[in-house]
Amino acid sequence: MSQGFYPPESGTWSCMACHCPLEEKAASITYLESSFHVTLLTCPQCGLVLVPEHLSMGKMFEVEKLLEDK
Amino acid sequence: MRSLLTRIGCTIEELELSGSLAECCGFGGLQSTANPELSDDIVAKRQSRLNLPAVAYCAMCRDRLGNETTHVTHLLDFFLPLNTPDNLYRGTGPNLSERRENRARLKKELEEEIWHTAPAPGEPYESIHLVMDEEVRSLLEQRRILDIDLQRVIYHAETYKRAFINQDNGHILAGLRPVRVTYWVEYSKENDGFRVHSAYTHRMLVTGTDSLGDPA
Numbered sequence: 001m002s003q004g005f006y007p008p009e010s011g012t013w014s015c016m017a018c019h020c021p022l023e024e025k026a027a028s029i030t031y032l033e034s035s036f037h038v039t040l041l042t043c044p045q046c047g048l049v050l051v052p053e054h055l056s057m058g059k060m061f062e063v064e065k066l067l068e069d070k
Numbered sequence: 071m072r073s074l075l076t077r078i079g080c081t082i083e084e085l086e087l088s089g090s091l092a093e094c095c096g097f098g099g100l101q102s103t104a105n106p107e108l109s110d111d112i113v114a115k116r117q118s119r120l121n122l123p124a125v126a127y128c129a130m131c132r133d134r135l136g137n138e139t140t141h142v143t144h145l146l147d148f149f150l151p152l153n154t155p156d157n158l159y160r161g162t163g164p165n166l167s168e169r170r171e172n173r174a175r176l177k178k179e180l181e182e183e184i185w186h187t188a189p190a191p192g193e194p195y196e197s198i199h200l201v202m203d204e205e206v207r208s209l210l211e212q213r214r215i216l217d218i219d220l221q222r223v224i225y226h227a228e229t230y231k232r233a234f235i236n237q238d239n240g241h242i243l244a245g246l247r248p249v250r251v252t253y254w255v256e257y258s259k260e261n262d263g264f265r266v267h268s269a270y271t272h273r274m275l276v277t278g279t280d281s282l283g284d285p286a
């Protein structure tokens with residue numbers, strides 16, 4: 001998984017609690033002792049991170065399968 | 071099976087392929103999970119060879135092969151005391167969430183009527199009422215996501231305000247990891263319930279997302 005930026009495919013998203021627009025921020029993803037960094041939309045105030053559907057069902061799913069088969 | 075059915079007056083016709091040549095319902099070895107397309111092909115093929123109402127003794131055969139056009143009844147149904155020949159169940163099997171709810175209901179009934187133990191108190195998220203169209207339902211089936219998974223996420227999001235909101239259409243997106251899988255639900259409020267637009271999962275752990283037990 002590259003360090004790419006993965007925003008949701010559509011929509012203008014903000015944090016429901018903090019009411020502020022989201023910002024691009026590095027997030028770390030770990031699975032079965034491997035870890036990666038990607039850039040995801042994040043709430044600058046509370047730090048909540050948005051994992052979009054296409055990343056979850058696409059790249060993350062592929063990497064999960066690869067690591068499980070190792 | 072044949073002698074039980076004969077004893078209650080059924081006339082049996084053997085399938086073209088039976089005994090050691092019997093076809094599988096596509097569930098065996100969890101094929102329906104490992105290769106759903108192949109499994110659906112096998113089901114369709116087998117259904118096409120069932121010209122009469124069929125009887126199955128395996129619960130998975132019953133549920134995978136039975137639907138509104140191919141009638142399949144479970145052997146046990148012929149012998150349960152409250153059943154009559156007219157009310158035997160032979161239609162479409164339950165979806166994943168209905169299956170889980172059936173088990174929970176059976177356990178509750180056994181607790182109340184047979185074991186006389188106090189039923190476990192209900193979880194607060196069980197009050198979350200879900201609405202979704204057929205397309206979303208079949209996506210969730212395919213992704214193996216249960217209603218209870220969605221209820222947990224929405225309850226958490228609504229209780230702790232841990233979610234995102236799409237300014238364009240008002241949809242809410244929330245994620246939660248109860249144990250090993252993180253569930254995400256895109257939903258909106260509708261009357262007294264929540265309309266589910268999509269849901270997805272990942273096993274990888276992402277920093278900045280919520281797990282059960284550590285809201286905010």
Ligand SMILES: [Zn+2]
Nearest residue numbers: 015018043046
């Ligand atoms: Zn926030």
